[in-house]
Amino acid sequence: MDIIVCVKQVPDTNEVKIDPKKGTLIRDGIPSIINPEDKNALEAALRLKEAYQGKVTVLSMGPPQAEVALKEALAMGADEAILLSDRAFAGSDTLATSYTLARAIEKIGKYDLIFCGRQAIDGDTAQVGPELAEHLNIPQITYVRDIKVNGSTIIVQKALEDGYAVVKSPLPVLLTVIGELNEPRYPSAKGIVDAFRKHEITFWTAADLNVDKARLGLDGSPTQVVKTFTPTNDRSAEILHGDLDQVVGTLVGKLKAKNLV
Amino acid sequence: MRFSLTPEQEMIRKVVREFAEKEIAPLAAEIDQTCEFPRVNVEKMVKLGLLGIPFPQEYGGAGGDHLSYAITVEELSRACATTGVICSAHTSLACYPLYAFGTEEQKQKYLVPLLKGEKLGAFALTEPNAGTDAASQQTVAILDKDDYVLDGSKIFITNAGEADIFVVMAMTDRSKGTRGISAFIVEKGTPGFSLGKKEDKLGIRASDTRELIFENCRVPQENILGQEGKGFKIAMSTLDGGRIGIAAQALGIAQRALDETIQYVQERKQFGRPISKFQAIQFTLAEMATKVEAARLLTYRAADMKDRGENYSAAAAMAKYYASEAAMDVTVKAIQLHGGYGYTKEYPVERLMRDAKITEIYEGTTEVQKMVIASSIIK
Ligand SMILES: Cc1cc2nc3c(=O)[nH]c(=O)nc-3n(C[C@H](O)[C@H](O)[C@H](O)COP(=O)(O)OP(=O)(O)OC[C@H]3O[C@@H](n4cnc5c(N)ncnc54)[C@H](O)[C@@H]3O)c2cc1C
Ligand SMILES: Cc1cc2nc3c(=O)[nH]c(=O)nc-3n(C[C@H](O)[C@H](O)[C@H](O)COP(=O)(O)OP(=O)(O)OC[C@H]3O[C@@H](n4cnc5c(N)ncnc54)[C@H](O)[C@@H]3O)c2cc1C
Numbered sequence: 308m309d310i311i312v313c314v315k316q317v318p319d320t321n322e323v324k325i326d327p328k329k330g331t332l333i334r335d336g337i338p339s340i341i342n343p344e345d346k347n348a349l350e351a352a353l354r355l356k357e358a359y360q361g362k363v364t365v366l367s368m369g370p371p372q373a374e375v376a377l378k379e380a381l382a383m384g385a386d387e388a389i390l391l392s393d394r395a396f397a398g399s400d401t402l403a404t405s406y407t408l409a410r411a412i413e414k415i416g417k418y419d420l421i422f423c424g425r426q427a428i429d430g431d432t433a434q435v436g437p438e439l440a441e442h443l444n445i446p447q448i449t450y451v452r453d454i455k456v457n458g459s460t461i462i463v464q465k466a467l468e469d470g471y472a473v474v475k476s477p478l479p480v481l482l483t484v485i486g487e488l489n490e491p492r493y494p495s496a497k498g499i500v501d502a503f504r505k506h507e508i509t510f511w512t513a514a515d516l517n518v519d520k521a522r523l524g525l526d527g528s529p530t531q532v533v534k535t536f537t538p539t540n541d542r543s544a545e546i547l548h549g550d551l552d553q554v555v556g557t558l559v560g561k562l563k564a565k566n567l568v
Numbered sequence: 569m570r571f572s573l574t575p576e577q578e579m580i581r582k583v584v585r586e587f588a589e590k591e592i593a594p595l596a597a598e599i600d601q602t603c604e605f606p607r608v609n610v611e612k613m614v615k616l617g618l619l620g621i622p623f624p625q626e627y628g629g630a631g632g633d634h635l636s637y638a639i640t641v642e643e644l645s646r647a648c649a650t651t652g653v654i655c656s657a658h659t660s661l662a663c664y665p666l667y668a669f670g671t672e673e674q675k676q677k678y679l680v681p682l683l684k685g686e687k688l689g690a691f692a693l694t695e696p697n698a699g700t701d702a703a704s705q706q707t708v709a710i711l712d713k714d715d716y717v718l719d720g721s722k723i724f725i726t727n728a729g730e731a732d733i734f735v736v737m738a739m740t741d742r743s744k745g746t747r748g749i750s751a752f753i754v755e756k757g758t759p760g761f762s763l764g765k766k767e768d769k770l771g772i773r774a775s776d777t778r779e780l781i782f783e784n785c786r787v788p789q790e791n792i793l794g795q796e797g798k799g800f801k802i803a804m805s806t807l808d809g810g811r812i813g814i815a816a817q818a819l820g821i822a823q824r825a826l827d828e829t830i831q832y833v834q835e836r837k838q839f840g841r842p843i844s845k846f847q848a849i850q851f852t853l854a855e856m857a858t859k860v861e862a863a864r865l866l867t868y869r870a871a872d873m874k875d876r877g878e879n880y881s882a883a884a885a886m887a888k889y890y891a892s893e894a895a896m897d898v899t900v901k902a903i904q905l906h907g908g909y910g911y912t913k914e915y916p917v918e919r920l921m922r923d924a925k926i927t928e929i930y931e932g933t934t935e936v937q938k939m940v941i942a943s944s945i946i947k
Contacts, residue, residue: 379579493587495617496580496630496640503576
């Protein structure tokens with residue numbers, strides 16, 4: 308079973324602080340991590356490989372520093388890692404991101420399964436996985452919380468707001484997974500050593516892909532960020548003081564005045 | 569000179585820290601009270617391959633370097649010093665002599681399962697009457713046909729009650745002094761080999777420290793490590809490396825005490841402001857931070873020298889001497905800055921102080937480190 312896992316390197320938002328004056332993220336000195344749900348995706352891929360053999364390839368688009376995220380994925384047990392890195396990719400919105408990933412996956416060629424995280428903790432759109440499936444013209448199942456393989460079909464549980472649906476699909480298929488799916492393993496010490504000493508990361512630029520340049524990066528991104536702002540909270544609270552009967556009386560009066568009781 | 573870790577070492581740190589914080593730290597206070605050996609921590613470390621970091625993969629190790637190993641012991645000890653010494657004693661004191669002095673057969677039979685984590689190791693040099701004066705070994709090993717027969721006892725042996733494979737020093741020829749000491753590989757369960765009671769200790773309380781008793785204990789001749797008479801050299805060279813592990817343990821304890829204190833002084837308010845606003849507090853923190861950093865540099869340097877094949881004996885002694893005193897000093901200061909709360913078990917700093925003390929004692933007391941350092945200066 309050949310599996311491709313899309314991983315994104317993201318700032319550890321647990322550590323991110325907001326600049327109180329500018330309202331923007333302070334990214335300086337913030338450690339970068341593998342997007343948490345992408346680790347769940349990789350864990351699922353590794354377990355399937357352990358059960359059915361095959362190969363796990365991790366794919367990321369990002370700046371050269373994203374190499375560290377791929378090294379960690381290799382340390383966890385991925386067989387191969389490809390980093391799509393080029394100035395031409397900079398400023399991609401989800402459409403350009405998914406387009407670029409799709410062309411890279413076509414170049415990789417053979418695959419039975421593609422895994423994505425449900426959403427990235429920085430961009431938070433949850434669009435890349437579904438868009439990628441559309442570009443590749445393969446089925447997709449999102450919010451996956453359980454996976455079973457049965458020959459050339461896959462049966463998964465897809466989380467819903469108040470339950471789950473069991474969905475069956477032929478392969479190849481793209482799955483976006485949620486944290487509930489599994490507990491990602493820690494990379495082993497040997498895995499880390501091998502990731503740095505035995506594995507090479509493959510770097511692809513735009514020139515390595517069969518792409519329409521106009522669909523890459525900023526130029527290929529119809530999304531325009533007009534303005535970013537921190538939402539303000541205009542609601543006000545009033546605390547009633549005094550003796551209980553009096554407070555209750557005042558409260559009921561206020562609620563009645565607003566037609567709430 | 570560049571004081572930075574390689575990306576590989578950085579990742580080891582990141583992973584072991586995350587592992588230790590999530591999996592090891594939550595148990596630390598409890599096992600300090602129950603004194604129960606944390607088997608579950610051993611199993612978890614084995615999964616990550618943390619019990620054989622600086623050994624080749626062909627023997628089941630991770631193939632990493634000694635600096636990565638030191639970082640690992642540091643991060644484990646930052647979470648739980650008991651767990652740190654389980655890893656350190658196993659790696660430095662049991663695996664290392666087997667790797668450095670064992671025959672290929674011995675390595676296959678004993679080192680491989682130790683590095684894979686299927687077995688746990690221990691090292692037995694100290695005796696009731698041979699502590700600092702380790703050369704005064706009273707345990708004897710007499711060759712009788714194909715076996716050595718061991719008689720005597722060892723004391724204060726780390727991992728003893730949980731270990732499967734022991735490296736044991738014994739006198740094979742008293743007339744030759746230190747050259748009459750030999751090293752043996754002894755398996756748990758060998759007839760005539762038994763364990764004494766578990767020591768009730770000030771710190772690293774869940775680490776299993778026991779007496780070993782040998783009564784007419786027959787060990788096959790092929791279990792001698794190195795040659796007859798090489799035991800003292802093997803023990804001393806083993807301890808040279810072990811001191812890097814203990815320095816790293818001390819460093820991890822000190823770092824934790826510093827981290828706890830930095831957080832506490834910013835939260836605790838007196839005289840209407842956080843106590844971190846007082847310069848006396850800031851100065852103490854500055855002293856603590858400087859000592860931790862100096863300990864780190866000495867420790868990493870000793871490990872790096874070992875990786876580069878240099879003579880690291882004095883460097884390891886300096887690292888252990890300095891880091892253990894730093895750990896003691898920093899943990900005492902940490903309690904002071906926590907005030908009365910620091911004296912209670914509500915906060916981890918009192919445990920850190922109790923754990924720190926042992927680092928000045930085992931694998932050669934501070935006085936012994938000074939002897940090693942001085943002898944490298946005055947030749
Ligand atoms: C309104 C808006 C404007 C933006 N403008 C810009 C901009 O001007 N410049 C800019 O640089 N960025 C910009 N971004 C960010 C950019 O669109 C996203 O970072 C990127 O497209 C991925 O989307 P996401 O983070 O929402 O991922 P999601 O769709 O939430 O991610 C889902 C999954 O897709 C996969 N995935 C996502 N991204 C990657 C990747 N790069 N490589 C491999 N797998 C991946 C992962 O498996 C991930 O778990 C913008 C985002 C938004 C919402
Ligand atoms: C928890 C624990 C775990 C241990 N684990 C192990 C283990 O796994 N394997 C093992 O073999 N041993 C182990 N030990 C033993 C430890 O290494 C010894 O306790 C240590 O070497 C000191 O020996 P001692 O206790 O006999 O002290 P002593 O040698 O009696 O020393 C008492 C004091 O006198 C000082 N002193 C002695 N001689 C001199 C001198 N010539 N000049 C100046 N000062 C001197 C010492 O520094 C010390 O301060 C462990 C000990 C403990 C407490």
